[in-house]
Each structure stands twice: as C-alpha cells, then as structure tokens.
Amino acid sequence: MTLTVDAKLADLTVMVAGQGGDGSLTVINHLSRVLGHRGFQMYTSRDVASRIKGGHAAGVMRASIAQRRNVGDHVDLLVAFDAEAIEKGGPRVSPHGVVIFDGSLGPPPAGYLPDSVEVLSIPFGRLAVRDLRRDLFKNSVAYGVACRVFRLEDDEIEANLREGLSRFPDSIIEANVGALHVGLAYADDAGLIDRTWQLDQQEKSPHLLMTGNEALALGFVAAGGRFYTGYPITPATDVLDFLQRWIEKFGGIALQAEDELASINMALGASMAGVRSMTASSGPGIALMQEAVGQAGAAEIPLVIVDCQRSGPSTGMPTKPEQSDIGMLTTGGNGDFPRVVLVPSDPTDAFEIGVTATNVAQELQGPVYVALDQAVAQNSATVALFDIAAVEVKAGGQIGAAQIDQLNEVRRYLINDSGISSWAPPGTAGGMSLVTGNEHDEWGHVSTEPGNRVRMMDKRARKVDQVLGDLPGALLGGDPDAAIGMLGVGLESGPLLEAAERLSDHGNPVSVLIPRTLWPVPKETLDFINAHDLTYVVEHNSSGQLASVLRSVGAPADRIASLLRYDGLPFTAGDLVERFLAAEAGQ
Amino acid sequence: MTAATFSPARPIFCAGCGHFGVGAALEGAVDALAVPRHELMVVAGIGCSGTVQNNMVAYGYHALHGRVLPTATGFALANPALTVVAAGGDGDGYAIGGGHLLHTFRRNPPLVYIVMNNGTYGLTKGQDSPTALVDSSPAFDAIDLGLAIPGTTFLARGFARLPDQLRDLTRQAIEHSRSGRGFAFIEVLSPCVTYNDTYAEWDSGLHNVDEDPDYNTQDRLAALHMSMTLKSEGLQPVGLIYQAPVREGTVARAEAIGPADADVSLSANREQLVSVMESYRIY
Numbered sequence: 001m002t003l004t005v006d007a008k009l010a011d012l013t014v015m016v017a018g019q020g021g022d023g024s025l026t027v028i029n030h031l032s033r034v035l036g037h038r039g040f041q042m043y044t045s046r047d048v049a050s051r052i053k054g055g056h057a058a059g060v061m062r063a064s065i066a067q068r069r070n071v072g073d074h075v076d077l078l079v080a081f082d083a084e085a086i087e088k089g090g091p092r093v094s095p096h097g098v099v100i101f102d103g104s105l106g107p108p109p110a111g112y113l114p115d116s117v118e119v120l121s122i123p124f125g126r127l128a129v130r131d132l133r134r135d136l137f138k139n140s141v142a143y144g145v146a147c148r149v150f151r152l153e154d155d156e157i158e159a160n161l162r163e164g165l166s167r168f169p170d171s172i173i174e175a176n177v178g179a180l181h182v183g184l185a186y187a188d189d190a191g192l193i194d195r196t197w198q199l200d201q202q203e204k205s206p207h208l209l210m211t212g213n214e215a216l217a218l219g220f221v222a223a224g225g226r227f228y229t230g231y232p233i234t235p236a237t238d239v240l241d242f243l244q245r246w247i248e249k250f251g252g253i254a255l256q257a258e259d260e261l262a263s264i265n266m267a268l269g270a271s272m273a274g275v276r277s278m279t280a281s282s283g284p285g286i287a288l289m290q291e292a293v294g295q296a297g298a299a300e301i302p303l304v305i306v307d308c309q310r311s312g313p314s315t316g317m318p319t320k321p322e323q324s325d326i327g328m329l330t331t332g333g334n335g336d337f338p339r340v341v342l343v344p345s346d347p348t349d350a351f352e353i354g355v356t357a358t359n360v361a362q363e364l365q366g367p368v369y370v371a372l373d374q375a376v377a378q379n380s381a382t383v384a385l386f387d388i389a390a391v392e393v394k395a396g397g398q399i400g401a402a403q404i405d406q407l408n409e410v411r412r413y414l415i416n417d418s419g420i421s422s423w424a425p426p427g428t429a430g431g432m433s434l435v436t437g438n439e440h441d442e443w444g445h446v447s448t449e450p451g452n453r454v455r456m457m458d459k460r461a462r463k464v465d466q467v468l469g470d471l472p473g474a475l476l477g478g479d480p481d482a483a484i485g486m487l488g489v490g491l492e493s494g495p496l497l498e499a500a501e502r503l504s505d506h507g508n509p510v511s512v513l514i515p516r517t518l519w520p521v522p523k524e525t526l527d528f529i530n531a532h533d534l535t536y537v538v539e540h541n542s543s544g545q546l547a548s549v550l551r552s553v554g555a556p557a558d559r560i561a562s563l564l565r566y567d568g569l570p571f572t573a574g575d576l577v578e579r580f581l582a583a584e585a586g587q
Numbered sequence: 588m589t590a591a592t593f594s595p596a597r598p599i600f601c602a603g604c605g606h607f608g609v610g611a612a613l614e615g616a617v618d619a620l621a622v623p624r625h626e627l628m629v630v631a632g633i634g635c636s637g638t639v640q641n642n643m644v645a646y647g648y649h650a651l652h653g654r655v656l657p658t659a660t661g662f663a664l665a666n667p668a669l670t671v672v673a674a675g676g677d678g679d680g681y682a683i684g685g686g687h688l689l690h691t692f693r694r695n696p697p698l699v700y701i702v703m704n705n706g707t708y709g710l711t712k713g714q715d716s717p718t719a720l721v722d723s724s725p726a727f728d729a730i731d732l733g734l735a736i737p738g739t740t741f742l743a744r745g746f747a748r749l750p751d752q753l754r755d756l757t758r759q760a761i762e763h764s765r766s767g768r769g770f771a772f773i774e775v776l777s778p779c780v781t782y783n784d785t786y787a788e789w790d791s792g793l794h795n796v797d798e799d800p801d802y803n804t805q806d807r808l809a810a811l812h813m814s815m816t817l818k819s820e821g822l823q824p825v826g827l828i829y830q831a832p833v834r835e836g837t838v839a840r841a842e843a844i845g846p847a848d849a850d851v852s853l854s855a856n857r858e859q860l861v862s863v864m865e866s867y868r869i870y
Binding site: 271299388436 | 641
C-alpha cells in the first residue's frame with residue numbers, strides 16, 4: 001500500500017476524466033502549468049463529445065523531460081470523476097499507476113483496472129457540496145489531491161491555481177482556492193503525503209504553453225495579417241477566438257461571418273484592398289469554400305486558408321482528428337490553378353508556418369492552405385519562445401502610387417517570365433484595374449481567345465516556381481542511414497519520432513521524414529522515398545491520401561506502404577511500434 | 588507621369604436594357620459627388636448586371652455568383668477610404684446570394700448595393716428569378732425584407748425609365764455610406780427587353796414616394812404599411828422609402844481608420860507581438 005517510487009519520474013502521463021462540465025480539462029490545464037513550472041515539457045490532448053455539457057470528456061497530459069508531442073502509451077495517474085471514466089480510461093492505466101476516484105457515489109466499478117493499480121477513493125463531489133455548497137468546485141478539490149501525489153509545495157499549488165483563474169472575479173478565485181485546501185487537507189488526513197511520487201526537477205528555460213491554432217494565428221498577425229473571417233466550427237473556432245481577442249491591438253479586424261461562403265469572400269475583398277487576410281474552417285466549411293479558393297487562383301488574390309481537419313466525410317466526428325482533406329486541399333476546386341499546402345506539426349511550426357503562409361500568399365498572389373488536424377490545432381504543448389525578431393513581412397508584387405508613377409502602364413495581369421504581375425490595391429492613384437475570375441487578358445477584360453487562354457494558364461502556373469525557395473523544409477528524425485523510412489505529417493510527428501527512438505533501441509532502425517510542405521511535393525520528399533527500400537506513410541485517413549499524392553508525382557508505388565488509422569484516436573508511439581513490427585513481419 | 592490603365596469596355600447589354608440607365612445613374616452620382624475614381628471600388632456579381640464595372644473608370648472586381656455582398660463588405664471594412672459600390676442582379680442577390688442580404692442589412696456595413704431587378708435570368712436565356720411574377724409564387728420583395736430587419740438604414744427603389752430620380756437616389760446612397768451611416772440598398776426596376784420586358788407594367792404600376800411631400804422617410808412602420816398596401820393594389824413604391832436617423836457615434840468614412848491603414852512592419856509591431864506572446868508564457 002505504498003505509492004513511493006524509487007526512481008525520479010521523468011515521463012508521466014495523466015488522464016483526468018468525467019462528464020463534460022465536470023472540469024476535467026480545467027484540471028489538466030492547471031496541472032500542465034504547475035508541472036511546466038517544474039521545467040517539464042508538456043503536451044496535452046482532449047477527448048470530448050460534441051456537446052456543451054455531459055458525455056464522456058477526458059483530458060490527457062504528458063509531462064516529460066524529453067520533448068514529446070504525444071501522450072504516453074500508458075496512463076500513470078488517472079483522476080476519475082465517475083465510473084465511466086474508470087470504464088473508458090481504466091484499460092490504459094499502467095500496472096504501476098495510481099487512480100484517484102471520486103467516491104461520492106460509491107466504490108469504483110470492478111474489472112477495468114489492472115490489479116496492481118492503487119485506487120484512492122476520495123469524495124470530491126461530496127466534499128465540494130459539503131464544504132462549499134457547489135459541486136462545480138470539485139475540480140479544484142481534485143487538482144489539490146493530484147498535486148499531493150506529485151509532492152508539490154502548497155505555495156506553488158495555490159499560486160498556480162490563482163494564475164490559472166486570473167481572468168475570473170475574486171469571489172470565484174477564492175472559492176476555488178478554498179476547494180483546493182479542502183482537497184489538500186483530505187489528502188493529508190488520508191496519509192497521502194507519505195506515499196507520493198518524486199518528480200525529477202528540471203532546469204527551467206522560458207517556455208510558452210500554446211495550441212497550434214493560437215500559434216498559427218499569432219504567426220499570421222506577425223506577418224502583417226490584419227483581416228480574419230471565420231464561421232464557428234470545431235476544431236477551428238479557436239483561431240477566431242484568438243484573433244477576436246488580439247487583432248484589434250494591431251489595427252486589424254476579426255469577424256464572425258454568416259457562413260463559410262461569406263467568410264472566404266469577405267477575406268478575398270479585404271485582401272484585394274491590400275490587407276493580408278486569412279480564413280479558417282474545418283473540412284465541411286473548406287468544402288463550401290472550394291469555389292472561392294479557385295477564385296483566388298484565377299483572379300490572383302493572396303489568401304491564407306486554414307483547414308483544421310477533423311474526421312470526415314460530411315459532418316463526421318467533429319472533435320476527432322483526421323487527415324482526410326489532403327485530397328481536397330491538393331486537388332480540390334474546379335479547374336487548374338496554382339496553390340500551396342503547408343502542414344505544421346506543433347505550435348512552433350504553426351507559428352512559423354503562419355508567417356510563411358501569409359508571405360507566400362502575398363508573393364504567389366493566390367491561395368495558400370495551412371493544413372492542421374484536430375490534434376495539432378487544439379492540443380497544447382510547451383514550446384520555446386518564438387523568434388519574433390526573425391519574422392519577415394514581404395510585400396510580393398503589391399505596389400503603391402510612388403511605384404506606379406515610374407510605370408508607363410499598369411496591366412493587372414501582365415505576362416512576364418516570373419508570372420508575377422504587379423498590382424495596386426484600390427485607393428492607389430493611377431493603379432486602376434479589373435479583377436475577375438473569368439479568363440481575362442492582361443488588362444483584366446474577359447477573354448476566351450485561345451492563345452490568351454493558354455498564355456494566362458501558363459503564367460499563373462509559373463508563379464509557383466517563384467515561391468519554392470520560401471516553402472518550409474521537412475523535419476528529420478530516427479536513423480538517417482536506415483534502410484526503412486517512415487513518413488507522416490501533423491499529429492503523426494510526435495509518435496513517429498518517439499517510435500523511431502524505440503525501434504532503434506530494439507535493433508530496427510528507421511529514418512523519419514516529417515514534411516512541412518505538402519504541395520507542391522518538395523524534391524526532398526521524393527528523394528527520401530527513393531533513398532529507402534520501403535517508406536511507411538503514416539496517416540489518419542482510410543484511403544492513404546498522402547500516399548496517393550506522393551504516387552501522383554512519381555513516388556514509386558513499390559517503395560511505399562501505408563500505415564493508416566481512422567478510428568478518431570491518435571497513434572501513441574507504442575501503437576506505431578506495434579504496427580511497424582507487424583507490417584515488417586508481413587512484408 | 589500617368590500610367591495607362593485598362594480602357595473601359597463597351598456595355599454588352601441589349602438595346603433598350605434597363606442596365607444602361609443604372610450605369611448612367613452611377614456615373615452621374617459619382618461625378619456629382621466628385622468621388623476620386625481611384626477611390627471608387629465597384630464590385631459586381633455574375634450575370635448581365637455583373638459587367639457594369641467593366642464599363643467604368645474605377646477599380647473593378649467581378650465577384651463569384653451570389654457573393655457580391657460579402658466581398659464588398661471585405662473591401663469596405665478593410666479600407667474606409669474607399670467608396671464601395673456593389674452591383675448585381677436579382678438572381679445573384681436574392682436567389683444564390685439571398686442569405687447574405689439579410690446579414691448585410693443586419694450588419695449595416697458602409698457600402699452601396701444596387702440590385703438590377705428584371706425578374707429573369709437573362710444571361711442564361713430567360714429562367715424565372717425570385718422576383719418573377721409567377722401565379723403560384725408571389726414575387727420576393729427585398730425592400731419589405733429590409734424594413735423587417737432592425738439594422739437597416741437605407742432602402743430605396745428606382746426605375747430605369749426614371750433616370751433623374753435614379754441618379755439622385757444613387758447619389759444619396761453613396762452619401763449615406765460615405766458619411767458612415769451604413770448600408771445603402773437600392774433596388775432598380777431594370778427591364779430585360781429580351782426575356783422579360785416589363786417597361787409597360789412598371790410605367791403604370793409605380794407609386795413615387797419622392798413626389799409625396801407628406802411621406803416620412805424615417806417611419807419604418809409606415810413604410811412597411813405603405814408597401815404592403817400598394818402590393819395589394821398591384822403597385823409598388825419607388826423613391827427613398829426608408830432612411831434611419833443618423834445614429835450617435837457615426838463617423839464619416841473619410842475620418843475612419845481601418846486595417847488598410849495599419850503599419851504592418853515588424854518594427855512597428857514587435858513590442859506588441861512580444862507582449863501577446865508573453866501572455867502565453869508559463870515560466
């Protein structure tokens with residue numbers, strides 16, 4: 001009956017689960033911050049139902065010395081607000097794990113936990129109602145008990161809670177602090193303090209705790225983005241929330257439109273007015289926007305379109321991650337037009353790609369997609385401070401009155417070697433133009449003349465060559481000399497890098513490539529595939545969309561094998577190791 | 588040196604088309620107000636009416652079918668220095684783009700919207716539009732819709748065959764938006780001589796409120812009552828039907844600041860960017 005662990009804990013996964021509204025995600029946020037203060041790298045994910053309250057809701061958090069962008073294979077500490085939390089989360093609890101269960105309504109259900117697991121039954125709900133008269137405060141009781149397991153100091157526990165609640169009125173903060181002390185006292189009375197874990201203490205360096213959505217939105221603003229439109233949709237709404245909170249301070253506007261059609265067309269208007277613009281949505285909304293993405297391509301209007309991919313098709317599973325829009329993003333829309341698709345794997349990437357996408361859209365005068373998935377979009381992670389001083393704000397072909405004064409004529413769609421024509425936003429004296437998604441001549445007049453048509457299509461296609469040098473390169477991992485490769489983007493990156501370490505330790509070295517540019521497919525991606533006997537393309541969809549894209553540009557089919565998942569759950573590193581070994585055994 | 592830009596195109600309209608009158612009214616109103624042409628943004632829809640921008644000296648944009656209003660809203664919010672005129676047909680504005688109309692009334696962005704209503708899809712050769720007079724399905728009335736939405740600030744109807752009034756309504760609409768009062772909506776009865784020639788019906792079927800000295804343009808309820816009553820008599824009102832009183836805090840567009848005015852250089856924003864980032868710092 002002792003929980004003391006001899007070794008100092010350096011890698012810990014905690015799950016907090018209950019019904020939506022119990023405050024599981026709040027406890028996870030408090031714990032991530034307090035362990036972050038201890039110098040741990042944090043990664044948090046959520047598993048929630050698409051409803052306001054109720055339904056099983058779990059937050060999972062990993063605290064580790066090494067930077068891990070995924071949760072552990074096993075849960076070391078489960079804080080369970082109800083029986084369902086034990087039923088759903090129990091099987092993931094490590095044999096050496098600890099479960100803190102809200103025993104207000106009786107003992108935990110039997111048969112879901114390994115026998116060796118220690119279960120501490122503590123009536124959070126009853127304590128909250130008894131001492132504080134509101135069930136709502138039970139999450140602060142639970143937070144206190146969980147902190148005791150980590151043997152944290154009272155001062156840091158309380159200070160962290162106050163910091164986490166700082167946007168609430170004092171009365172709310174004090175009530176929660178009261179609840180926290182109820183939890184701490186109960187844990188002490190129960191003798192918990194004698195049997196707790198010892199966390200490894202880390203050197204601290206400055207870190208942020210952000211989601212991909214937040215980091216991407218900040219990157220957009222840093223690169224001069226000043227107009228954003230969105231229509232609420234999971235898991236993209238956080239981008240709207242972030243920008244509604246911050247963009248006004250930069251003189252910008254973040255607007256909630258009546259639908260996705262309005263969103264993207266408002267952004268097109270603002271962009272043509274010379275204001276760098278972005279819209280975000282998820283698969284269903286991006287599907288609605290396809291016509292306008294083609295308009296940005298044909299009429300040559302800079303635009304960043306963010307797709308926080310969720311499980312599809314149709315409405316699918318709104319809160320679950322998938323990467324099943326890759327086909328739509330790389331080939332969707334009517335007609336042929338140049339486009340770029342970038343894909344970040346974590347908040348640092350998301351910030352940098354937010355900057356890059358905004359600049360590349362400006363240079364390309366066309367659509368640039370940023371493809372996130374629900375996990376990259378919404379999971380938060382600790383990241384080093386962003387390198388704001390390194391941000392560049394590029395004008396592309398946008399010119400002003402002074403430059404027009406130097407010109408003999410202004411042809412909006414001037415055909416030249418680069419394909420990139422200069423343009424002036426309305427309001428610029430002397431720069432008047434006609435902009436249209438109809439095929440047009442150099443002046444913007446509608447034209448169906450066959451020779452002009454071919455010259456214009458070719459001109460637009462040429463523009464992509466001008467931005468290739470600005471597109472982000474891939475991240476590398478694993479053993480570069482291995483004969484077998486693994487390739488994946490977005491939420492696959494964390495588990496892939498960790499799985500490669502483990503496989504290497506067990507005599508199965510693999511080399512890992514995490515592309516950050518999906519389209520146009522960079523040469524380095526094809527080189528990687530050609531340099532390995534076999535590359536496993538790991539992706540969250542049922543048809544191998546990324547593998548299809550790679551084959552479509554010349555990756556040999558016999559050098560690619562797909563490792564697919566589409567059940568709504570992310571891979572853990574352990575899952576990938578198993579899937580890899582099984583696939584290798586079958587080759 | 589003045590750089591050469593595009594030369595305006597000759598209209599594609601059929602001889603006798605009402606849209607000629609709309610183009611002339613817009614030119615006349617812009618000239619009357621001396622709007623600098625490089626500050627005039629004409630956003631047009633799809634269809635015959637969606638070509639008016641090609642015939643003018645201005646910045647022109649040919650929007651997607653039905654998306655004139657969101658696009659024009661983007662222009663107007665991004666740069667207050669612009670005089671934004673959106674124009675399109677009744678199919679574009681009331682059918683495929685109908686959803687945006689009520690939200691634009693509600694949102695009241697500073698721009699002018701001219702709908703050329705001819706009750707038909709002319710460019711695709713004569714299909715019924717939402718304003719077509721079909722026995723079983725009464726025509727849609729956008730002015731009545733506008734009167735029913737509390738955010739509406741300017742509603743007018745003109746007729747292509749009443750050019751002086753149409754020019755004057757267009758001028759008032761531009762003044763309304765430029766003074767920061769918001770969204771100015773004009774429906775122009777603009778017959779399609781080829782597929783739905785309604786000149787004769789409209790010559791005899793209109794009630795001109797501009798000629799009524801007792802008509803109060805600020806009385807929304809009376810306007811709705813009048814419109815409904817006329818409809819039951821087979822008539823419809825033309826003129827300035829409703830204009831909301833000037834709201835407190837109205838700022839002329841020339842005085843307003845928008846995103847287009849923002850200095851986006853890193854040096855101008857670095858401190859603010861760092862401060863936002865710092866608010867996500869945990870240690």
